[in-house]
Amino acid sequence: MRNEQSFTDQMTHCIKVTKVYDWVKLMSEIKIEEKICMDQQKTFTDMICCEFRVPCSKTTPSTLWTKAGIESISGTLSIEYTSGCGNPLVLIINGKTAASLSQGQSFCTTIVDLQSVELLCQSNPTVSGFCIGEFKIVLHFQPAVDELDLKNVKCFLSDCHGRPLHISDPRSLICEEISDERKSTQVTLSDGKVQTLNKVVVQKKGFITIQLFNKTGNLCKTCTVPFSEIETILLCAPPGTKLECKILHFDCEAYAIPPIDRCNPFVEIVIIISICQSVKTTAETIMEVKGILCEKAREGNSKLITHLFPLT
Incomplete structure (x- = not known):
């Protein structure tokens, strides 16, 4: 418990903190069209x-x-x-x-x-x-084979070798800023005020693995394809701020379109990718606070723990 004397020991302290300038959650949709060659049957x-x-x-x-x-x-x-x-x-x-x-x-x-x-x-x-x-x-x-089941097409996030990956895996999906130039633009807010924001160019890329099945449910074809999307996000991102992009949710759906010519060995696959992302801009800043620096007991025999109690 602090005594009255301790309040006279208040001092101004400078501490380094991470300041969040802007933080948004966005949904992105990526559409990919691929043609997959079905292997011709061996004689x-x-x-x-x-x-x-x-x-x-x-x-x-x-x-x-x-x-x-x-x-x-x-x-x-x-x-x-x-x-x-x-x-x-x-x-x-x-x-x-x-x-x-x-x-x-x-x-x-x-x-x-x-x-x-x-x-x-x-x-x-x-x-x-x-x-x-x-x-x-x-x-x-x-030999006779089952016909391709066009309604049974699956896809999932993977590495370049087709191994499934979770969005928490740092190798699964890259989300990063690709331009050093952040152009400024004037935006009118809902309350009528004019706000200056920056155009931040972000790229998301990774790999999708597609699985095709026949009428009996057996896997007959697997194909891994890359995907990439570039989008511009309006943020409060002044010079010196750093972009942080985190993928919160990932989903993909794949649809097979049969060829008009039955002799055509290619099957067209349409993939729709949905990504929910958290994007924020931050920077290290120095904050000045008034408080009392209190020394606590030592942790073990080496580290002295100190706490700053801000005065309100």
Whole structure:
């Protein structure tokens, strides 16, 4: 408790403090349009090689091969008729007769749109035995995949490698002043007074990662793109003040726009970024106060703690 004598010890003290000249919260919206190239499907090659035995008594074609759930398939087919019932062996491709082979003959062809391969051993239904030979086909095809789900597109703040980052991470988003010149402008306030403010040019930049999914919900494409936005903010920012910019909230939404041409490998992505930021201008200043300097107990054995009690 201070005694009356201590009030006579009041002195003028100068202390260094941080003065806030202006402080605003702003919402910014950034729109980005990107074209993402969807990887073309790889072409796979497969080979089927086997011996066939077609009953001579069968009057309907026997199926050797048919496609199932595969589009855009082509193949090179070769067949050798080694032995049979004395009658021709008919090769049927895609439901149409492609060749009629006698015993000991072979046949080879390439089909772009291959759907089915059948054999018919032309003979009397009462004849026993088999038409025997070797069948070989080399297939070129693209496996069936799910269609891209244009309604399921996600995006998030990340580093340049696509790793998610929180806005509290100093690497996540850069918000800084990029011009040394702060032009002055006159602004009329709501009460009619004229205030001189400064145009402060601020840049915000970072990275966004986009994820595309197919109809089954599986991730099929990831792409990381940079973004940058420059805006001018009116602040009380006289020479010597420092700009401090802090990101309070970050959100992004991504929308996929399908190409008009289905053969176009590019998907257009529209990204809308919303940023809430706190921007203030500050400077170190010296303040003069009257008060009593009181010494307290030492902290440990080294540091002497002092307190200044301002007099009001």
